[in-house]
């Protein structure tokens with residue numbers, strides 16, 4: 001369905017508009033969108049996360065200091081061993097692949113060994129596959145090294161990481177390692193000390209929206225401001241999640257509005273959640289409990305509800321001491337829910353305590 005909708009006639013005009021606004025990224029996006037299905041044919045569309053995976057470092061948004069550093073390495077060629085650590089969907093794998101492309105160009109095919117969590121990466125693989133690759137002779141551009149990419153390296157066993165220590169040193173004149181992971185503490189210390197650690201953070205709303213708008217233009221996706229805000233709300237700085245939510249909403253409903261995004265992502269609607277917190281803070285506990293009950297009967301779990309309550313509450317315009325108290329109560333409730341106390345009673349208790357806190361602050365202020 002998405003392929004048919006995505007190939008509407010306005011696609012070419014809006015993709016050229018995107019190209020004018022952001023020349024490098026726009027050209028790549030326009031080229032990608034030109035491969036979309038032709039009208040009348042039913043072809044399976046590629047996931048947008050892959051279709052719009054940046055090919056060059058310049059197309060990566062967010063984490064500017066790190067990307068700038070990688071660009072310099074890409075031009076000058078002196079790549080050191082590195083660990084890229086950070087939350088999912090922030091561009092770690094993409095950055096390593098772009099860097100390898102910048103450094104090696106067409107030689108990348110022979111000079112890069114990429115192993116991820118789906119490959120067997122026990123100690124035998126380190127002893128055999130990685131060592132054999134490191135010893136292999138490959139024709140490289142001058143001043144460049146072979147690159148071994150160990151993606152999702154935090155899932156490698158400690159013994160496999162131990163076996164890597166010496167290999168990294170012995171072959172350092174010909175081979176460099178890039179390890180990508182979510183949690184750098186799962187990489188053993190001796191390896192951390194051999195690498196430069198680049199820490200990625202969640203992508204800012206501004207950068208996510210910038211990228212989403214480029215994709216929307218390239219794919220002719222009708223979207224409004226609230227729809228974009230809903231995607232930001234549901235993706236929390238994870239660009240993969242944002243693109244997936246955008247594509248699912250477009251495929252399901254043909255336009256990106258707040259209501260459509262919330263239906264696809266199946267999260268409690270932030271406006272309903274906001275009425276709960278607002279009512280509790282303003283002293284109308286009955287209204288808060290009634291809205292909570294309506295969310296509960298829609299089938300949302302306590303985990304879903306308490307998480308959304310937290311995300312909504314932290315944006316509320318309250319006095320700081322009260323806001324901190326409210327967040328503390330939500331935090332305690334989240335802890336209880338995570339411990340397995342998932343009945344509505346816990347959520348009702350949370351509303352009551354938020355109400356109590358607000359009243360106490362109100363009487364202090366009075």
Ligand SMILES: Nc1ncnc2c1ncn2[C@@H]1O[C@H](COP(=O)(O)OP(=O)(O)OP(=O)(O)O)[C@@H](O)[C@H]1O
Pocket residue numbers: 048049050052053054059060061062086087088089090091092093094095180181182203211239240243
């Ligand atoms: N900074 C970014 N700029 C542009 N697109 C991005 C960025 N980060 C992620 N994306 C999009 O999200 C997809 C997934 O990114 P990537 O595989 O690099 O994430 P990751 O950080 O390696 O996540 P994980 O920790 O789950 O492996 C990419 O294909 C791309 O479409």
Ligand SMILES: [Mg+2]
Pocket residue numbers: 092093094151152180
């Ligand atoms: Mg990755």
